[in-house]
Structures are given as C-alpha cells and as structure tokens.
Amino acid sequence: MKQKTSILGALLFSVLAGCGQSSEKPKENLEKTKTNNKVSMSENAKIETATLAGGCFWCTEAIYQQLEGVITVESGYIDGKVKNPTYKEVCSGLTGHAEGIEIKYDANKISFTELLQVFFKTHDPTTLNRQGADEGTQYRSGVYYHNDEQKQIAENVIADLDAAGAFNAKIVTEVKPYSIFYKAEDYHQNYYNENKSKNQYCSLVIVPKIEKFQKVFADKLKK
Numbered sequence: 001m002k003q004k005t006s007i008l009g010a011l012l013f014s015v016l017a018g019c020g021q022s023s024e025k026p027k028e029n030l031e032k033t034k035t036n037n038k039v040s041m042s043e044n045a046k047i048e049t050a051t052l053a054g055g056c057f058w059c060t061e062a063i064y065q066q067l068e069g070v071i072t073v074e075s076g077y078i079d080g081k082v083k084n085p086t087y088k089e090v091c092s093g094l095t096g097h098a099e100g101i102e103i104k105y106d107a108n109k110i111s112f113t114e115l116l117q118v119f120f121k122t123h124d125p126t127t128l129n130r131q132g133a134d135e136g137t138q139y140r141s142g143v144y145y146h147n148d149e150q151k152q153i154a155e156n157v158i159a160d161l162d163a164a165g166a167f168n169a170k171i172v173t174e175v176k177p178y179s180i181f182y183k184a185e186d187y188h189q190n191y192y193n194e195n196k197s198k199n200q201y202c203s204l205v206i207v208p209k210i211e212k213f214q215k216v217f218a219d220k221l222k223k
Helices: 057-064 087-091 112-121 148-164 191-195 200-216
Strands: 047-054 070-078 098-106 141-145 174-177 181-183
Touching (some): 047 057, 047 112, 057 098, 057 191, 057 200, 112 148, 112 200, 141 148, 148 174, 191 200
C-alpha cells in the first residue's frame, strides 16, 4: 500500500482479512441489554443514517460502535433481491445481498466524510467480492447513499483516493442508492462484544483489526 496523501489523509495501516462464516446457532432468549450498541442522544442531536458494506458485519459493527457520535449500529443485509433473507441464504450468494451495517449517527459530532474515512481505512476496497479469505458477493464493498449529498461525498472520496494512488489497485466499492436493509438475526447483533471471549475468530481477526483502528482513530473514540 502506497503512502500518499488525499483529503482523507494517509492510509496508515494495512487492511485485515474479513470475518469467516460461523456455524454458531442463534442464542435463545437473548434479553441482555446491548449497552455497547447504543448511546444516549442529546436534545440537539442531528440524527442521520449511513449504510455501508465492507466484508463481514461482525468486524464493521465492532469498529463503528466505538466512534464518538455514533448512536446505534445494526448488522444486516443490503441491496439484494429476496425479501427477509436469512444468514444462510445470504451466505449462499444467491440472494444478491451484501453483509452490511446501518449506522445512526449525530452529524453534529461526526460527519459522513469521517465515517467514510474509517470505512476506507479498515477494509480493502480494491478486492471485488472478497475480503481476505472471505469470498463471495455478500462480502463486497459498498456505500449505499440516502441522499444526493452522501452520493457526491462518496464519489469524491473514491476519486481522490484513486487519484492519490492510496492503494495499489483501483477502488471497486460500489456506490448505489439505499434499498431495503434487512436487520440480521439477533445473534449477529453486538456480536463481537458478546462473543470475543468465546469465538476464536474474534480473537484472531477482529481484535488485531480493532487495535490498529484504535491507534489511528484515537481522537475519534468514545470517551
């Protein structure tokens, strides 16, 4: 990865492999409050939504939960052709969905551009339908904009990164209008926080990725 400057700043670390598929069964009677997935909102909060796909949603959810200004993060399925898909169906690659996250954030505290700054530094946007060892259309890179402003920002950021030679290959992240986002099964929500001591994949893949993310974005983390 070349070290060149763009409007997003230098890409300071190499992206890591995506998450693998899990054979873990859904948890029964999951009533535990997911405090790490929600924060309180101020009366003056300007709530906006961002929808992103950058490989396995376990990784992306865990990263965005830690950002100041992010209110909630939900894992789910975006940009497909089947209603109410299951994880198993999405993993088959036949539904057309990408694993993604839907972020509610306070635009007075963090901007859409800053969310994309994190996005492009924490996954590889140059590999088509693949993140690390995870391969398939469900692991594609995508920005699903909710308005024309988000569309323009995403296109400008990608153009600037490509022009700066930030990566060794062209960015293949798709920029498409938002379509229906189907929330994933309950056991996928807040996955890393609830399984980091149980699932070896969390310790081997997600932990190193988060540690590097925290070093680069230390000034943007929740206090």
